[in-house]
Every structure is written in structure tokens, then in C-alpha cells.
Amino acid sequence: METSFEGVSYSYGRVRALTDISFRVPSGQCVALLGANGAGKSTIVDLMLGLRRPRSGTVTVLGGTAVAAVTRGRVGAMLQTGGLPADATVRDVLDLARRLYGKRRSLKELLTIGGLQDVARRKVDALSGGQAQRVRFAVAMAGRPELLFLDEPTVAMDFRARRQFWQSVKADGNTVLFATHYLDEADEYADSVIVVDRGRVVAEGTPAEIRGDSRLEDALFALTAEEDR
Numbered sequence: 001m002e003t004s005f006e007g008v009s010y011s012y013g014r015v016r017a018l019t020d021i022s023f024r025v026p027s028g029q030c031v032a033l034l035g036a037n038g039a040g041k042s043t044i045v046d047l048m049l050g051l052r053r054p055r056s057g058t059v060t061v062l063g064g065t066a067v068a069a070v071t072r073g074r075v076g077a078m079l080q081t082g083g084l085p086a087d088a089t090v091r092d093v094l095d096l097a098r099r100l101y102g103k104r105r106s107l108k109e110l111l112t113i114g115g116l117q118d119v120a121r122r123k124v125d126a127l128s129g130g131q132a133q134r135v136r137f138a139v140a141m142a143g144r145p146e147l148l149f150l151d152e153p154t155v156a157m158d159f160r161a162r163r164q165f166w167q168s169v170k171a172d173g174n175t176v177l178f179a180t181h182y183l184d185e186a187d188e189y190a191d192s193v194i195v196v197d198r199g200r201v202v203a204e205g206t207p208a209e210i211r212g213d214s215r216l217e218d219a220l221f222a223l224t225a226e227e228d229r
């Protein structure tokens, strides 16, 4: 089922965030949206989730509107700043999330998906940044989504957590669109990459094609410089 942007533009008041963006997210593929800070990645994810409406162009999610896909529980999302209730335990949060869906997963399954068994009874405000990210991921997976949007999902995770995280994402065989400014992450985990620079798509292709495209030197230089984390 089609998930795509067709000639989409978006502005925040006078700030032009996206200009005439078009791309497709093929079913079953893991697609990276690669761009430096401010390139427009979060705006694209917000539009995909129906949180914002394009000024022009068409956003299609699983063959229909973003709002229809989201309200039917077909989409899971892990955003950069998803607020979690500080006073609740990890178990409580996951249990609440799974109860929102008909085709829900078990609590045990969600704890495994997030690698959260050891902190299941801990309060959310006592988690590390990476653990909180994993709770957000498990919440995103609670309703067995057909399509996953991940906005900078591994930012607070250490190397091992990142590896585990991507294993869980890949194990599910979902269609995934993830925003990242890490070239190595796109390289390693994406089937295809869309490079966004200052609100425009400047390249699309497999990770190898993107790395080999010398015209992208400027756009990729900023990203490579950010990779020494």
C-alpha cells in the first residue's frame, strides 16, 4: 500500500521548511531520511502522522490520508520528545499502550521488544535517556503497526542498545521510515536512503549509491562531521 509524498511543501509562518518534496516508502522496506539538523526530517514525520497539514502537495499513508491511517492504529511512531508519564512504571506505561489497541501485543512481548525486562518495575523518571527511548519504541510497537515512523530513534542509546534496537526493528519486518543525521546508521540499516538538505530531496538511492555520489559531498560532509559520537 502506497506511502508517499507528492510535491509537498510546508512553512512555519515565514520559515520555509519543505519545498516540493516527493518520495515513496515501498512496502516492507526500511527507508532512512538522512539530513543535517534543520533539514526538515521532523517536519516530514509530523506530516506523515497527520500532526501537520501540507501547504501544498499530497501526503499518502498506507493508501489513504495520514489521519485515517493513524486513527485506525495502523501506524506506530517514536518521536524525539514523546512525553512519558514520569510517575508511572515501565510496566504501567506499556500496559496502558497495549490496551489502546485491538490486535495488541502481550506485556511480556513488549518488554522483550524494548529490552526492558530489568527495569519493568522502575518509574519512568528514573530511567536513563536510552532506556526511555526504548520505552518509546515499545509503545510504538504496542498495536502491531504496519508502518513505523522513527524520528532520530537512537540518539540517546549506547552502541549495544543501538544494535539491540535495530535487531528488534528488523525482526518485525515492518515498513519503516526513520529520520537520522547519522550516515553510518543509514548505511547499516536502511534498504534505501532519501537525503534531505534545507527542505529539499537532494538524492535517493541505496546506501552504497549515496556514499558513492560525489555531488553530495557538501550535504554529506555535515553529516559525517556529526558522526564522531
Ligand SMILES: Nc1ncnc2c1ncn2[C@@H]1O[C@H](COP(=O)(O)OP(=O)(O)OP(=O)(O)O)[C@@H](O)[C@H]1O
Pocket (backbone or CB within 6 Å): 012, 015, 016, 017, 035, 036, 037, 038, 039, 040, 041, 042, 043, 044, 181
Ligand atoms: N515550530 C517551528 N517554528 C518555526 N520554524 C520551525 C519550527 N519547527 C521547525 N522549524 C524550522 O523548520 C526547518 C526544518 O526543521 P525540522 O525540525 O523539520 O528539521 P530536522 O531535520 O528534523 O532537524 P533536527 O535534526 O535538528 O531535528 C528548520 O529550519 C527549523 O528551524
